[in-house]
Structure formats: C-alpha cells, structure tokens
Amino acid sequence: MTGPSSTSPAHVAVIMDGNGRWAQMRGRPRLVGHHAGARRVKEIVRACPDLGVKYLTIFAFSTENWKRTQAEVAGLMSLFKRYIRREAQALFEEGVRVRFIGDRVRLEPALVDQMDSLELMTAENDRVHLTIALNYGGRDEVARATRRLAQDVAAGRLRPGEVTDQTLPRYLDTYFLPDPDLVIRTSGEARISNFLLWQSAYSEYEFVDTLWPDFTAQEFARVLGRFGQRERRFGAIPA
Ligand code: FPP
Numbered sequence: 617m618t619g620p621s622s623t624s625p626a627h628v629a630v631i632m633d634g635n636g637r638w639a640q641m642r643g644r645p646r647l648v649g650h651h652a653g654a655r656r657v658k659e660i661v662r663a664c665p666d667l668g669v670k671y672l673t674i675f676a677f678s679t680e681n682w683k684r685t686q687a688e689v690a691g692l693m694s695l696f697k698r699y700i701r702r703e704a705q706a707l708f709e710e711g712v713r714v715r716f717i718g719d720r721v722r723l724e725p726a727l728v729d730q731m732d733s734l735e736l737m738t739a740e741n742d743r744v745h746l747t748i749a750l751n752y753g754g755r756d757e758v759a760r761a762t763r764r765l766a767q768d769v770a771a772g773r774l775r776p777g778e779v780t781d782q783t784l785p786r787y788l789d790t791y792f793l794p795d796p797d798l799v800i801r802t803s804g805e806a807r808i809s810n811f812l813l814w815q816s817a818y819s820e821y822e823f824v825d826t827l828w829p830d831f832t833a834q835e836f837a838r839v840l841g842r843f844g845q846r847e848r849r850f851g852a853i854p855a
Contacts, residue, residue, distance in 0.1 A: 623844035624668030625797035629819070631675045631811055632657070634803030634827030647691040652829035654699055661712060663833035664744045667840055671745045671793060675811050679719070679753030693727060696750065700730045704737060711743025717789035718752030719760065747793060754813030761787035790815055798843045800836075802828045818850050 632653055639649030657674060664672050677692060707714055716731045723731075731750070765787045768774040774783070785791065796812060796819045804825040808816070822839050824831070847854060 624840060625820075625843050626669070627671035627673070627794050627796045627798075628664075628669050628840070629673040629675075629796040629799045629812055629816070630660070631799070631801040631809060632828040632831075633801055633805055635829055637803065638827040638829040646688055647695070649827075649829055650692060650695055654695060656829055656831055657699070658703065659833050660831070660836055661707075661744065661746055662710070663836055665711075667837055669744070669840070671747070671796075673717075673747040673749065673790075673793065673796060673812070675749045675752065675809075677718070677750045677752070678810060679751060679756045680810065682722075693724060697727055697730055700734050704734050707734070707746070708738050708741065711741045712746050713738045713741040713744070714746045714748065715792065716748050716750050717757070718750045719756060720751065722751055745793070747790070749811070752789070752811075754808075754810045756810075757789050758784075758814060761789075785814065788814060795819065797848075798822060798840070800824065800839055802826050802831050818848070820846055820848065 635649035635653040636646040637649070638652060639646050642648070661672060664670075676696065681692070682689060714734050716735065720728050720731070761784060765774065765779065765784065769776060769779075790812070793815070795815045795817070798821075799808075799812065799816050799819045800822045801807070802824055804823065806823045812819075820843055822842065824835070824839060826835060
C-alpha cells in the first residue's frame with residue numbers, strides 16, 4: 617500500500633453506494649449487501665492513518681432512505697446498533713474519534729444512546745476522525761442550521777449583518793470538520809444525493825464503478841493517488 621504523501625486529502629467523504637445491487641447480483645437479500653458494506657467500512661477506516669487521511673466522513677443513511685421498505689430500514693438500524701456494539705472497543709483502541717451528523721430526532725432512542733456513548737468514549741482520540749452521517753440530508757442540515765441561526769437573530773445574539781458564509785457553517789452539523797477535499801461515490805452513479813451540499817463546494821469528486829462491498833483499501837489508495845495528481849484552484853487562476 618502507498619504511504620501518506622503531502623498531497624493526500626486530509627478529509628475524504630464517501631457515498632457508499634451499491635450494497636443492494638451487490639446482494640441482488642448474488643441472489644441474496646439486500647441486507648446481505650449492507651452487512652458486506654459494513655465490513656468494508658471497517659477496512660477503509662483502518663486504512664486511513666497509513667494513507668494520510670485524518671478525517672473520513674461516510675454516508676450511512678440519508679433523510680430519503682426512510683422511503684425504503686420497512687424491513688430494509690429496520691435491518692439497517694439493527695446493523696448500525698450492531699456495528700457500534702461490536703466495533704466500539706476496537707475504534708477506541710485504534711485512536712478513532714467517532715462523531716455522528718444528521719437529525720437524531722427520528723432515530724430510535726436506543727440507537728441514539730449508543731451513538732452518544734460512542735462519541736463520549738472516543739472523545740479524546742485524535743488519530744482518525746470518523747464522522748458517520750445517519751439520517752442526514754444536506755438540505756435538511758442547512759434548514760436546521762438556518763432555524764438555529766434565526767433563533768439567535770430573534771434573541772438578539774446575532775445581527776443580520778453578521779450572517780456571512782463564515783457564520784452559517786458554525787451552525788451546520790459539521791461545525792467541527794474541515795471541508796472535504798475529496799468526495800468518492802461508488803457504484804457508477806454520478807450524483808451528490810444531498811450529501812454535504814454546503815461543505816463540498818470546492819471538493820474534488822471521484823465516481824468509481826465498483827460497488828461499495830467490493831471497494832477495497834487498495835482501490836481506496838489508488839483513488840487517493842489520482843487525487844494527488846489533480847490541481848485544485850478554488851476559483852483562482854493557475855500559478
Ligand atoms: C447504499 O447502497 C447504501 C446504504 C443506503 C447504506 C450504507 C450502509 C452501509 C455501508 C452499512 C454499514 C454502515 C456502517 C456505518 C456500519 P444501496 O442500498 O442504495 O445500493 P443499491 O444502489 O445497489 O440499491
């Protein structure tokens with residue numbers, strides 16, 4: 617595996633797509649694909665330190681995913697609880713700080729308790745920052761942030777003239793994160809699907825055909841290598 621380079625992206629965000637198709641291609645229920653996807657999550661998180669990735673943000677469940685069958689939604693929620701239960705200790709020992717973004721209001725209290733505990737348990741870690749987007753939608757996040765900002769204006773804590781593109785991000789779920797340098801989406805779809813809309817304004821994108829359960833640490837390293845060859849201009853003229 618390649619080591620970290622000065623051009624490694626510090627923050628990589630991943631849309632983990634293709635679990636359902638991976639399972640269907642094998643004649644198995646979609647949930648089998650999600651379980652295989654969860655195993656890849658472990659592998660990719662472990663690969664981050666060697667690859668120079670300090671922040672990894674993964675899209676686990678969107679605000680739109682509630683439209684799936686009740687059985688799939690319930691299966692995914694059970695999978696998230698199982699992942700936290702089984703992985704908490706290893707994540708802690710490996711120096712991973714875990715945080716969740718998204719609206720917790722609609723999630724079942726038992727899951728929210730586990731999320732809170734894992735955040736607390738890993739709060740002092742700093743080797744890798746893993747952020748899991750759960751019941752997350754970019755538009756929903758901006759709407760919730762705007763609501764809190766409006767409350768601060770109404771209460772006189774913030775003047776309307778103080779609202780700039782520097783102010784709003786402090787109200788987003790991701791207030792503690794740098795913007796993603798690179799967003800990867802697996803499974804051949806070239807869409808953002810409501811992921812990190814504000815934060816990815818200047819991110820590079822990599823769309824790969826591989827289905828998420830087949831996305832190995834080796835392929836992750838190759839994608840990061842391609843990122844290193846890109847020239848990022850942030851709207852400026854090349855030097
Ligand atoms: C998209 O594939 C994937 C999801 C909606 C769920 C992502 C969840 C995991 C990878 C499970 C593990 C996560 C954690 C945090 C342990 P899809 O079902 O839309 O696939 P399809 O497009 O082929 O139907």
